[in-house]
Amino acid sequence: MxxxxxxxxxxxxxxxxxxxxxxxxxxxxxxxxxxxxxxxxxxxxxxxxxxxxxxxxxxxxxxxxxxxxxxxxxxxxxxxxxxxxxSGPPHQHALCVRCGRVENVAADAPEPPRRGLSGWSMSEAEIVFKGLCPDCAREAASD
Incomplete structure (x- = not known):
């Protein structure tokens, strides 16, 4: 879109x-x-x-x-x-585990695995990168 x-x-x-x-x-x-x-x-x-x-x-x-x-x-x-x-082009997300901030990430999601999911019909895959946002990382460093 x-x-x-x-x-x-x-x-x-x-x-x-x-x-x-x-x-x-x-x-x-x-x-x-x-x-x-x-x-x-x-x-x-x-x-x-x-x-x-x-x-x-x-x-x-x-x-x-x-x-x-x-x-x-x-x-x-x-x-x-x-x-x-x-909504926009497909993208992944980064999530700050401290404050909950979310940012878009330009990264391709992997193809769903073909083995181990017998009978499943996968429609998409999503990756969430978890860590500290810049603000929380600075705050953690000064603690």
Whole structure:
């Protein structure tokens, strides 16, 4: 999918997937397009600053629709709330095990193994690089 930037691009992407353009949908996608890797509470708080009112439940519903239409991807972080990003080219993720920060990584995932998974029908593979982000690494070094 093309990079989602600018208000007009966001409006067009909503129309392309058959979703009605509403203020809240437009704002949630704009927030994600400008920041990426945000949890529902961060998305809600940022969008609420601009809209005045918006509930977390409404954001959850929008994100579900955005995932179903391929506009948004979800990344689960063990022990932390999931984060969402605008869908784009296939990529992997780096996860800070201290603060939960997530960054995209340009790395190819391996092909799923053919042996040892009899009867399985694999659809994709994912690699998550785990470690400390630059901020946490600096903080750990000064401890």
């Amino acid at each position: 093309d990079e989602l930037t600018g208000r007009e691009a966001v409006i067009q992407r909503l129309r392309d997937v058959g979703l009605r353009v509403t203020g809240p949908r437009l704002e949630v996608l704009t927030v994600l397009a400008s920041a990426g890797h945000l949890d529902v509470e961060a998305i809600t708080a940022t969008a609420r600053e601009r809209l005045g009112t918006l509930t977390s439940q409404a954001v959850y519903e929008m994100l579900r629709h955005f995932q179903e239409t391929g506009l948004v991807s979800k990344f689960d972080r063990p022990g932390l709330p999931a984060v969402f990003e605008i």
